[in-house]
Every structure is written in structure tokens, then in C-alpha cells.
Amino acid sequence: DGGITQSPKYLFRKEGQNVTLSCEQNLNHDAMYWYRQDPGQGLRLIYYSQIVNDFQKGDIAEGYSVSREKKESFPLTVTSAQKNPTAFYLCASRSTQSGVYNEQFFGPGTRLTVL
């Protein structure tokens, strides 16, 4: 089955620890995205990547880091510099090829709780 996987579904960490959220896709999509969603709120873009080994900051990149070493993978690290990391994190991907459907597909999300 083609799709996007995020693991784990729930993640608990102590304050001050870095934590890495996994995102893998087998849709052969070029572009990948990370969003943060707080309770009752909309989506806020953290980072995105259009191509391997390249990525751009979104609207709320401070305290986060990413890498894009493989087309299929776009891990997000929540660092200790992120002041309020408890949130729901969604990963998405889409094709950027012309003539191909260009909507974003989303993973199931990871709920991160920092204690």
C-alpha cells in the first residue's frame, strides 16, 4: 500500500531532551512537509523540502531541525530550544511534477507530549 507513515503515534519526552519524529513515504513524491497543530487550532508549517538535500523554513521553524538525505524520508527533530513542543505533528508529501495530481497527502500524525 502506498502512503505516508509516521512513528510513533504517541511520544513522551522529558523537558530538555531532543526528540526525532519519523516520516516515511513510498509515493515517490518530491516534496515533503512538516506541520504543527495545537489543540483546536489550524496547521502551521514548520519546514518543507522540495528535493533531496534541500529544505526551507516554514512559518515556525525555530527550535526544530530537519534533514532530507533520502527522497522517502523527512525526519523532524524537536530540540530543547523549542519552548512549547507539546503538540500534534503532521507530515505530508505531494508530487511537484506537471500533469500529475498535486494535492498533499498526510500521515496519521504523532502526538508529542513533553513532561
Added chain:
Amino acid sequence: AQKVTQAQTEISVVEKEDVTLDCVYETRDTTYYLFWYKQPPSGELVFLIRRNSFDEQNEISGRYSWNFQKSTSSFNFTITASQVVDSAVYFCALLYSSASKIIFGSGTRLSIRP
């Protein structure tokens, strides 16, 4: 400016009522795409529909229908004979041709009461 506005923060209706979710967009591009997503309580966003700027035909899929009007820059979503399972947050989104990322509206929380 390129933006998506969903002015209705929350809507609550009784089951079997029809309900319309509004979406107004702004873009300078002549080529763009509009989307609707559903986010049920589980959290994952589910893609519902895509529309490009050259296709103003309305779309119907079962109880769901979409009305795209370029004259008013709107892409509204109607659920006919609503059901409790339709309860979710619904997001409207815009991708303009020169963009590398999709712009999401703030979402409308729809509650269907039995």
C-alpha cells in the same frame, strides 16, 4: 496577498440537516488549485477534492457537493442530509502555480448532533 479564509470557526447542526462550509480565497495567479480536507477526531487529514482554476463545474459526490465561483473567489462545500460521522474539522486550501507550498485556511469545526 495569497490567503484562504474560513470565516466559520464552528458550526453545529442536527443530523439530517444540510450544512454549507464557506471558503474564500485570494490569489494573484490565474492558475491555481483549491482543495478540501477532512480531519476526523483521529487527527489524520483526509483529502476530499481538488479543483483547478480553469474548471468551474460544480462537483457532487454522494452527499457532498462543492460550488466553485471565480467571480466571488469562493469554493464552498455543502453536506446534504448530514450524519454524525461527518463531525470533523474541515480545511480549505489553495495552491497557486508559482508556489511550493499549499496555503491552508484556519478550518471549520463541524459538529453533527444526533
